[in-house]
Structures are given as structure tokens and as C-alpha cells.
Amino acid sequence: MxxxxxxxxxxxxxxxxxxxxxxxxxxxxxxxxxxxxxxxxxxxxxxxxxxxxxxxxxxxxxxxxxxxxxxxxxxxxxxxxxxxxxxxxxxxxxxxxxxxxxxxxxxxxxxxxxxxxxxxxxxxxxxxxxxxxxxxxxxxxxxxxxxxxxxxxxxxxxxxxxxxxxxxxxxxxxxxxxxxxxxxxxxxxxxxxxxxxxxKPAESAGxxxxxxxxxxxxxxxxxxxxxxxxxxxxxxxxxxxxxxxxxxxxxxxxxxxxxxxxxxxxxxxxxxxxxxxxxxxxxxxxxxxxxxxxxxxxxxxxxxxxxxxxxxxxxxxxxxxxxxxxxxxxxxxxxxxxxxxxxxxxxxxxxxxxxxxxxxxxxxxxxxxxxxxxxxxxxxxxxxxxxxxxxxxxxxxxxVLPIHPRTGELDRTVVMPWPEPEIGILADGEAQLDPAAGPVLVEVSYHVPPENAAEFLKVLARVGVSRQRTGARRWSAYRDLAAPDRYCEVFEVGTWAEHLRQHHERITGVDAGLYRKAAGFALEPPENRHLLATGR
CATH class of the missing domain: 1.20.1250.20 (MFS general substrate transporter like domains)
Structure with missing residues (x-):
């Protein structure tokens, strides 16, 4: 975009x-x-x-x-x-x-x-x-x-x-x-x-x-x-x-x-x-x-x-x-x-x-x-x-090594395309997470028909680069062996605070366009899950 x-x-x-x-x-x-x-x-x-x-x-x-x-x-x-x-x-x-x-x-x-x-x-x-x-x-x-x-x-x-x-x-x-x-x-x-x-006050706030x-x-x-x-x-x-x-x-x-x-x-x-x-x-x-x-x-x-x-x-x-x-x-x-x-x-x-x-x-x-x-x-x-x-x-x-032709022309306006992550009541009765808690594992699953699979995987690879550019320290994509038309991307973010920055501060228009394009190959909206490491 x-x-x-x-x-x-x-x-x-x-x-x-x-x-x-x-x-x-x-x-x-x-x-x-x-x-x-x-x-x-x-x-x-x-x-x-x-x-x-x-x-x-x-x-x-x-x-x-x-x-x-x-x-x-x-x-x-x-x-x-x-x-x-x-x-x-x-x-x-x-x-x-x-x-x-x-x-x-x-x-x-x-x-x-x-x-x-x-x-x-x-x-x-x-x-x-x-x-x-x-x-x-x-x-x-x-x-x-x-x-x-x-x-x-x-x-x-x-x-x-x-x-x-x-x-x-x-x-x-x-x-x-x-x-x-x-x-x-x-x-x-x-x-x-x-x-x-x-x-301006909004600009001086770090x-x-x-x-x-x-x-x-x-x-x-x-x-x-x-x-x-x-x-x-x-x-x-x-x-x-x-x-x-x-x-x-x-x-x-x-x-x-x-x-x-x-x-x-x-x-x-x-x-x-x-x-x-x-x-x-x-x-x-x-x-x-x-x-x-x-x-x-x-x-x-x-x-x-x-x-x-x-x-x-x-x-x-x-x-x-x-x-x-x-x-x-x-x-x-x-x-x-x-x-x-x-x-x-x-x-x-x-x-x-x-x-x-x-x-x-x-x-x-x-x-x-x-x-x-x-x-x-x-x-x-x-x-x-x-x-x-x-x-x-x-x-x-x-x-042979030119500046990429679209560099500087992509939409780098920060947007918030993701819904807020859902958090249930934790074991101690609190509904708020410690910002330092982590690492956080995020799963996004897609139901993609076979005729869309090849193009979807090309876009998903670019989505993975975007996830890592905005905060993920590891990213991988998987296919469900029991249901071959089910795909899942999994990425890990260091802390809950870092993941919230992904949601609120780091996703630009070009990133959001990639996410929408990947979701467009699926039969229904992707499903998101957030998992927090235990014993920490």
C-alpha cells in the first residue's frame, strides 16, 4: 500500500x-x-x-x-x-x-x-x-x-x-x-x-x-x-x-x-x-x-x-x-x-x-x-x-544493488488494525497483566482453501517479516496435518508491554495492508490466541 x-x-x-x-x-x-x-x-x-x-x-x-x-x-x-x-x-x-x-x-x-x-x-x-x-x-x-x-x-x-x-x-x-x-x-x-x-504536547510525550x-x-x-x-x-x-x-x-x-x-x-x-x-x-x-x-x-x-x-x-x-x-x-x-x-x-x-x-x-x-x-x-x-x-x-x-523502487513511498502512518487482546481473570483474581510478564506467544490461525494456498503463503512470509520488524523475536508458520487447509503463524514477543506496543504504536499502513491481504485468502476471519509463559 x-x-x-x-x-x-x-x-x-x-x-x-x-x-x-x-x-x-x-x-x-x-x-x-x-x-x-x-x-x-x-x-x-x-x-x-x-x-x-x-x-x-x-x-x-x-x-x-x-x-x-x-x-x-x-x-x-x-x-x-x-x-x-x-x-x-x-x-x-x-x-x-x-x-x-x-x-x-x-x-x-x-x-x-x-x-x-x-x-x-x-x-x-x-x-x-x-x-x-x-x-x-x-x-x-x-x-x-x-x-x-x-x-x-x-x-x-x-x-x-x-x-x-x-x-x-x-x-x-x-x-x-x-x-x-x-x-x-x-x-x-x-x-x-x-x-x-x-x-506540541503530544509530540513531546515519549x-x-x-x-x-x-x-x-x-x-x-x-x-x-x-x-x-x-x-x-x-x-x-x-x-x-x-x-x-x-x-x-x-x-x-x-x-x-x-x-x-x-x-x-x-x-x-x-x-x-x-x-x-x-x-x-x-x-x-x-x-x-x-x-x-x-x-x-x-x-x-x-x-x-x-x-x-x-x-x-x-x-x-x-x-x-x-x-x-x-x-x-x-x-x-x-x-x-x-x-x-x-x-x-x-x-x-x-x-x-x-x-x-x-x-x-x-x-x-x-x-x-x-x-x-x-x-x-x-x-x-x-x-x-x-x-x-x-x-x-x-x-x-x-x-545490481539499487535503492528499492518503492522505498519511501509506502504508507508508514501508524494504525491499530488489531482488536485489543482478550484477557480472562488470572489465577490470582487479577484481570491486569504485569507489563514485564513474558515471553508472550501469539498464534494466528487461518482457514485457507487449497486454490488460495500458494499465494497465501507468499503473503504470509511477508507478514512474518512485518511481525519481526515490529517486535517479534521469533516467527514461524505451520500447517495442520489433521486439517491441511488450516495454517497457523506463531510468533514470540519478549514481554506483554512489548506486545502492547505492537498493537498500539508500531503497526503502519503497509503492515495493516499485508495483514488484510493474508486474511483475504481465508474463508473466515483469522483467529488469535495469546499465551503467556508459565513459571516465571
């Missing part, structure tokens, strides 16, 4: 909404500060011995924490107030960055200290990112989500166009301490905007799900969502080779092109300028091209930028082709992010987005570290050439 098709909105439509606009502007200021921080941190070590390794480590240090905290962060974003979570983490980042500025002013920031503080800031950002991603559907209607995702990517890339060049100018006039101080002030903008945002079961539920959802898994695979195939450019561009600027901090900032600004252009052309491209064609074209455009950085000795030529690379980066990133946002139901959005961020940002961090080590042996030019070839191969692989 597909969601209602709505006309694509203008790229700029979300900015008409006050809450989105205020947070977007604040995020732009913060992102400019973050890019200034990144340039200041990398340029601090670019003239050290083993510069290729150190600059890649600094790049990786800001991203690798996502591998360890992204999943717990997604759980927190789904079970806590997202506004409050963003506010607290932003305040912590302001304090950490201010400390870095003070230490830098006193020349107390050796590479080890810089890397440690960068790790702490990366951990805070990783904790906040799933909540930030998950609030987007609260700020704009579903029809505007692709535009909101494009504007989010545009935000980062406008900052990339401005922040590095501004950082190069500030570094030339003053030093890293001022750059770090500007970043601390920029994060205050986010704090003010978040404090002024008022969420589901009250315990953290560990919520974490397991999120992992289970991704495991049994084929469309989501394919997006994650495409993100990994793109970002691992793409990360080489971000990690090695400082070395290319300094050693290969003979540029100073200002020139490095201009190269990063060229990538950002290309991304701004990508945001402008993406809507008409989306109207004409499919997701897979857009992703392939974007990957090839980015590969051209990487080839330029690897092979061209002229800084102007490199900058011009990096504009094309920035366009590819924006379109590729936005295509993946938008498709995933549209594919996820609200109850698990932050957790699944956390897995995506763990793969994309973590892959970027690990990739930068690996490419830095490779460059220490082969040189930056050869390493970038290898990464560009891998990008081209990744684009070609879309022929």
Missing part, C-alpha cells in the same frame, strides 16, 4: 514555517562555526611531521564517536524529549569549545590534546544528531520532507562555502584560539533557538519505553526492513571512498598546490559552493530522474572532484572541478537522507536514523583514518586516485 501521492513542494517551502526557519538559521551559524573549527584544528597540525596521518586523525576524531554512541543516542531521542536533549548537549559543546579556545590562546594544545577535545565534541555531536534528524517531521508536513532534507544539506554546504574561507582569513590575521572561540559563540545560537521552540528494549527494537526494525538496509548499504558504498577527499584535502592544498590556510579555505569553499548549486538544481532533477539515476550521477560528479584533487597541479582548475564535486556530494547525501526519512515510521525514526548516521558519519571517520594511513605510504595523489576509482565502481554497482 502506498501513501497518498502529493505534488512536490518548493525547495524553499519549509522556510515559511517559523519553527523550521528559526532552527535552520541557528544551525547555519553553528555549522559555519563548526567548519571554522575543523579548518583551525586541521591547519594546526598540517605542518607537523606525518601531516597526512595527523590531519586524517583529526578528521576521524570528530566522526568516529558516532560508531559507539549513535545507537544509544537514537534510543534517547525516541524515548526522551528531543528538544531538551538537543539543548543540554549544545550547552555542553559550548563549554568544551570555550575551554579549547582558552587553552589554545595559552598555547597549551599539543596534537594529543586537540585530538582528545575533538573526540569529546564529536561524541556530543553524535549524541545530538539522531534527535536533530528526527525532529524534522515535527517541523514540516510529509510533503515538504524532501525539501527540508535538501535545505538541511544546503545548510551544511552553505556553511562549508563560508566557514573554511572565513577560518582561513581569521587564521591569517589572528590564530586558532579566535577560530575556536567563534565556534563556541555560534553554538549559543542553537541553544537560543531550541529554548524558544515550543513543541513512549516510555525502557532503554535496552528500545535499543533491541530499533536494531530489529532495521534488520527486517529490506528497503532501509539497502539505503544503509548505498551510504556505506558512497562514503568510504568519498571520505578520502575530506581527510587529505589539507595535504593537497599545502604540499601539492602550495597554498596557505586561506587557499585551503577556498578549496573547501568551492565544495560548499557546488553544494549550494546542487540544492538549486536538485528539485527539477528529482522531477525527471529516479533516485538511483540521481545517486549514480551524483557519485560520478563527486569522483570528478576527487580525480581533480589527485591529478591536477593548478589550484584554479582544482577549485572549479571541486564545485562539481560539491554538487555531487549534496545530491548524493540528500537523496539517501530523504529516502530514509520517508521510509521510517515515527516510533523508530530516531533509532533507524542513528544507524544511518553511524554508518555514514562513522564510515567517513574510519575512511578518513584509513586513507590517511594509506597516503602515508603511497602519497596523497595516488590515494585519492584509488578512492576516485572506487567511487566510479560504486556508481556502476547501482545497476
Amino acid at each position: 502506498t501513501a497518498a501521492v502529493q505534488a512536490p513542494s518548493s525547495t524553499w517551502a519549509p522556510l515559511r514555517r517559523q519553527a523550521f526557519r528559526a532552527l535552520w538559521i541557528a544551525q547555519l551559524g553553528s555549522n559555519i562555526g563548526s567548519w571554522m573549527q575543523s579548518v583551525g584544528a586541521q591547519w594546526t597540525v598540517v605542518h607537523q611531521p606525518e601531516a597526512a596521518t595527523l590531519t586524517s586523525i583529526v578528521q576521524a576524531a570528530s566522526l568516529i564517536p558516532v560508531l559507539f554512541v549513535s545507537l544509544p543516542a537514537g534510543v534517547l531521542a525516541d524515548v526522551l524529549d528531543r528538544r531538551r536533549l538537543i539543548g543540554v548537549l549544545t550547552a555542553v559543546m559550548v563549554v568544551i569549545t570555550a575551554i579549547l579556545a582558552v587553552l589554545s590562546a595559552r598555547q597549551l594544545v599539543p596534537p594529543a590534546t586537540l585530538i582528545t577535545i575533538t573526540l569529546l565534541l564529536g561524541a556530543c555531536q553524535a549524541l545530538m544528531s539522531p534527535a536533530w534528524q528526527a525532529i524534522q517531521p515535527e517541523l514540516v508536513p510529509r510533503a515538504e520532507l524532501p525539501s527540508a532534507a535538501a535545505l538541511g544539506s544546503l545548510n551544511v554546504n552553505i556553511a562549508r562555502a563560508i566557514g573554511p574561507a572565513l577560518a582561513g582569513f581569521v587564521l591569517a590575521l589572528t590564530g586558532p584560539a579566535v577560530v575556536f572561540g567563534v565556534n563556541a559563540v555560534s553554538d549559543v545560537l542553537i541553544l537560543v533557538a531550541v529554548l524558544r521552540w515550543r513543541r 513512549p516510555g519505553e525502557p532503554l535496552l528494549p528500545a535499543l533491541r527494537a530499533g536494531i530489529r526494525y532495521v534488520r527486517y526492513a529490506p528497503g532501509v538496509r539497502r539505503i544503509l548499504l548505498r551510504a556505506l558504498v558512497f562514503v568510504l571512498p568519498a571520505s578520502a577527499l575530506w581527510g587529505l584535502l589539507p595535504v593537497v592544498a599545502a604540499a601539492q598546490l602550495g597554498l596557505g590556510s586561506g587557499g585551503y579555505g577556498v578549496l573547501l569553499g568551492a565544495l560548499g559552493l557546488g553544494a549550494v548549486g546542487g540544492a538549486v538544481v536538485m528539485r527539477p532533477l528529482r522531477a525527471r530522474l529516479g533516485r538511483n539515476t540521481m545517486l549514480a550521477a551524483a557519485t560520478l560528479a563527486y569522483a570528478v572532484g576527487v580525480f581533480a584533487a589527485a591529478l591536477l597541479p593548478n589550484a584554479v582548475a582544482v577549485a572549479l572541478l571541486l564545485v562539481l564535486g560539491g554538487t555531487g556530494w549534496l545530491i548524493g547525501l540528500s537523496t539517501l537522507n530523504t529516502t530514509l526519512q520517508l521510509a521510517l515510521p515515527g516510533w523508530v525514526r530516531a533509532r533507524a536514523l542513528a544507524v544511518y548516521l553511524m554508518i555514514f558519519l562513522g564510515g567517513q571517520g574510519v575512511g578518513a583514518l584509513i586513507w590517511g594511513l594509506v597516503a602515508a605510504g603511497l602519497g596523497a595523489a595516488a590515494t585519492l586516485t584509488i578512492s576516485a576509482v572506487l567511487l566510479v565502481l560504486g556508481a556502476v554497482s547501482l545497476v
Whole structure:
């Protein structure tokens, strides 16, 4: 079952909404500060011995924490107030960055200290990112989500166009301490905007799900969502080779092109300028091209930028082709992010987005570290050439491993298609179950005539994936040997509370459509039984 098709909105439509606009502007200021921080941190070590390794480590240090905290962060974003979570983490980042500025002013920031503080800031950002991603559907209607995702990517890339060049100018006039101080002030903008945002009461009420079961539920959802898994695979195939450019561009600027901090900032600004252009052309491209064609074209455009950085000795030529690379980066990133946002139901959005961020940002961090080590042996030019070839191969692989065509178009609205489970009086006279009681075994039996059996079993297999995606830890289907036209699906849920969440919070329109389709092959409505484990 597909969601209602709505006309694509203008790229700029979300900015008409006050809450989105205020947070977007604040995020732009913060992102400019973050890019200034990144340039200041990398340029601090670019003239050290083993510069290729150190600059890649600094790049990786800001991203690798996502591998360890992204999943717990997604759980927190789904079970806590997202506004409050963003506010607290932003305040912590302001304090950490201010400390870095003070230490830098006193020349107390050796590479080890810089890397440690960068790790702490990366951990805070990783904790906040799933909540930030998950609030987007609260700020704009579903029809505007692709535009909101494009504007989010545009935000980062406008900052990339401005922040590095501004950082190069500030570094030339003053030093890293001022750059770090500007970043601390920029994060205050986010704090003010978040404090002024008022969420609707229904949206701020969390589901009250315990953290560990919520974490397991999120992992289970991704495991049994084929469309989501394919997006994650495409993100990994793109970002691992793409990360080489971000990690090695400082070395290319300094050693290969003979540029100073200002020139490095201009190269990063060229990538950002290309991304701004990508945001402008993406809507008409989306109207004409499919997701897979857009992703392939974007990957090839980015590969051209990487080839330029690897092979061209002229800084102007490199900058011009990096504009094309920035366009590819924006379109590729936005295509993946938008498709995933549209594919996820609200109850698990932050957790699944956390897995995506763990793969994309973590892959970027690990990739930068690996490419830095490779460059220490082969040189930056050869390493970038290898990464560009891998990008081209990744684009070609879309022929055999595309994004599934219906991903992002299925109805993910939460519904309640099941009747409430019947509970008799228990042995102790109570009619209420302990939410922690379990495991719970659910049996659903069908009376299916022989002529419907083959098609019914195909649909039932998809029903089984749905049961597991929404909470079942085991699922099986059986045929009654005494009555061959009787079939039974059996699935186990960990606790009674988890099963009630299946009933009330996790079944979407596409799941309900599968259940109705399976029931349509039967001669009468399916029969349900709930069994609770004894002796526990």
C-alpha cells in the first residue's frame, strides 16, 4: 500500500514555517562555526611531521564517536524529549569549545590534546544528531520532507562555502584560539533557538519505553526492513571512498598546490559552493530522474572532484572541478537522507536514523583514518586516485544493488488494525497483566482453501517479516496435518508491554495492508490466541 501521492513542494517551502526557519538559521551559524573549527584544528597540525596521518586523525576524531554512541543516542531521542536533549548537549559543546579556545590562546594544545577535545565534541555531536534528524517531521508536513532534507544539506554546504574561507582569513590575521572561540559563540545560537521552540504536547510525550528494549527494537526494525538496509548499504558504498577527499584535502592544498590556510579555505569553499548549486538544481532533477539515476550521477560528479584533487597541479582548475564535486556530494547525501526519512515510521525514526548516521558519519571517520594511513605510504595523489576509482565502481554497482523502487513511498502512518487482546481473570483474581510478564506467544490461525494456498503463503512470509520488524523475536508458520487447509503463524514477543506496543504504536499502513491481504485468502476471519509463559 502506498501513501497518498502529493505534488512536490518548493525547495524553499519549509522556510515559511517559523519553527523550521528559526532552527535552520541557528544551525547555519553553528555549522559555519563548526567548519571554522575543523579548518583551525586541521591547519594546526598540517605542518607537523606525518601531516597526512595527523590531519586524517583529526578528521576521524570528530566522526568516529558516532560508531559507539549513535545507537544509544537514537534510543534517547525516541524515548526522551528531543528538544531538551538537543539543548543540554549544545550547552555542553559550548563549554568544551570555550575551554579549547582558552587553552589554545595559552598555547597549551599539543596534537594529543586537540585530538582528545575533538573526540569529546564529536561524541556530543553524535549524541545530538539522531534527535536533530528526527525532529524534522515535527517541523514540516510529509510533503515538504524532501525539501527540508535538501535545505538541511544546503545548510551544511552553505556553511562549508563560508566557514573554511572565513577560518582561513581569521587564521591569517589572528590564530586558532579566535577560530575556536567563534565556534563556541555560534553554538549559543542553537541553544537560543531550541529554548524558544515550543513543541506540541503530544509530540513531546515519549513512549516510555525502557532503554535496552528500545535499543533491541530499533536494531530489529532495521534488520527486517529490506528497503532501509539497502539505503544503509548505498551510504556505506558512497562514503568510504568519498571520505578520502575530506581527510587529505589539507595535504593537497599545502604540499601539492602550495597554498596557505586561506587557499585551503577556498578549496573547501568551492565544495560548499557546488553544494549550494546542487540544492538549486536538485528539485527539477528529482522531477525527471529516479533516485538511483540521481545517486549514480551524483557519485560520478563527486569522483570528478576527487580525480581533480589527485591529478591536477593548478589550484584554479582544482577549485572549479571541486564545485562539481560539491554538487555531487549534496545530491548524493540528500537523496539517501530523504529516502530514509520517508521510509521510517515515527516510533523508530530516531533509532533507524542513528544507524544511518553511524554508518555514514562513522564510515567517513574510519575512511578518513584509513586513507590517511594509506597516503602515508603511497602519497596523497595516488590515494585519492584509488578512492576516485572506487567511487566510479560504486556508481556502476547501482545497476545490481539499487535503492528499492518503492522505498519511501509506502504508507508508514501508524494504525491499530488489531482488536485489543482478550484477557480472562488470572489465577490470582487479577484481570491486569504485569507489563514485564513474558515471553508472550501469539498464534494466528487461518482457514485457507487449497486454490488460495500458494499465494497465501507468499503473503504470509511477508507478514512474518512485518511481525519481526515490529517486535517479534521469533516467527514461524505451520500447517495442520489433521486439517491441511488450516495454517497457523506463531510468533514470540519478549514481554506483554512489548506486545502492547505492537498493537498500539508500531503497526503502519503497509503492515495493516499485508495483514488484510493474508486474511483475504481465508474463508473466515483469522483467529488469535495469546499465551503467556508459565513459571516465571
